[in-house]
Amino acid sequence: MRLQPENQGNNTVAGLYIHVPFCIQKCPYCDFYSVTDLSKVKAFVQALQREISLTKTYGLQFDTIYLGGGTPSVLNRGQIEEILKSVYSRFSFSQDIEITIEVNPGTLFLNSLEAFIRHGINRINIGIQSFYNQNLRFLQRIHSAQQACEAIDMTRKAGVENLGLDLIYGLPNQSRKYWLKDLKKAISYEPEHISCYMLTYEQGTLLHEWRQQGRFTPLDEDMVRRLFEDTISFLKEAGYAQYEISNFSRKKAFRSRHNQKYWSHAPYVGLGPSAHSFIRPMRWWNYHNLKDYLQVLESGLLPIGNSEDLTPNQLMLESIFLGLRTSSGIETLRFKKEYGIDFSHHFSPILERLQAQNLLSVSDERCVLTLEGMIFSDTIAKMFAEFIAELSDSS
């Protein structure tokens, strides 16, 4: 692999992601890899420790660990402790490290939370999704609205000072009134961070299938758009600044340091089934299947399923696509340093079109999507992709 950990743009400090591939029950909208057979949890923890011991660190220092999934809180506190001990002994970490665990209100206990904190976890992200049982039933979550509230209280009681809540909007029949009530309830707990995800119908999920079968009518696109706009204005008013399409924090210090690595093309190493890693210019990913993951590690090999060497054009397109998701946008100086291209000049035909439609704003320092532009971020990214492809075809 031709990796350049010393040349990773602004941020050479890496992130470590650990994918815990278990859930009590599969939510019909979810396309993350997870299984509901918990009989392999112990084998997974052992295999993960083997993966940690085999993984090269490429001389990187890490300042974030993110335990995601799946549902990391299905592991018991002893298992979380074992995993953290293994990574602490294998990788090099900054003093000031952000360690996040995603938890599900249906699998959370006070003694586990206290143990998480003792082992250095300093950021808890709770998958609340909604404070209404009707919505939770539609999403087939394992928890109730009451459990969602109890999980937040428990987290604060355990002494967590950096709390993130995840919510979902855009459910069939959802009204502005009820979405705003969800947001109001969320901010009443004064979380440091809120993520609001638009419900999507990803190919291969049950929800996608049900939609195809006409089992429900999705929310009208205009209404989804209005809910997105309501989210931004409501949270802004409540003191939460939007720093990425779906992410809001009370202060800059409470932004997810780990997730910002993905958007800024910083290096990250992923462990566990289906986890992706990126060290410019390579991306590689583990087997998307627990059985293969366990078997390969059993034979003493790393469970890498595949990899790709990104071309300069692919890297550039990703930087644009990811940068446009954030409130800092595409930093033109950094862009010039990384790709040797004057962003405003090179993309002027496309920038002029988007500016004329009030979808994007460009200054000397950066190029940022407007609120309207954020709604069409995927279409805009596609426009840049086509522009880059046309230019490379003609050169």
Ligand code: SF4
């Ligand atoms: S609990 Fe989370 S990871 Fe598991 S299926 Fe539901 S949304 Fe996906």
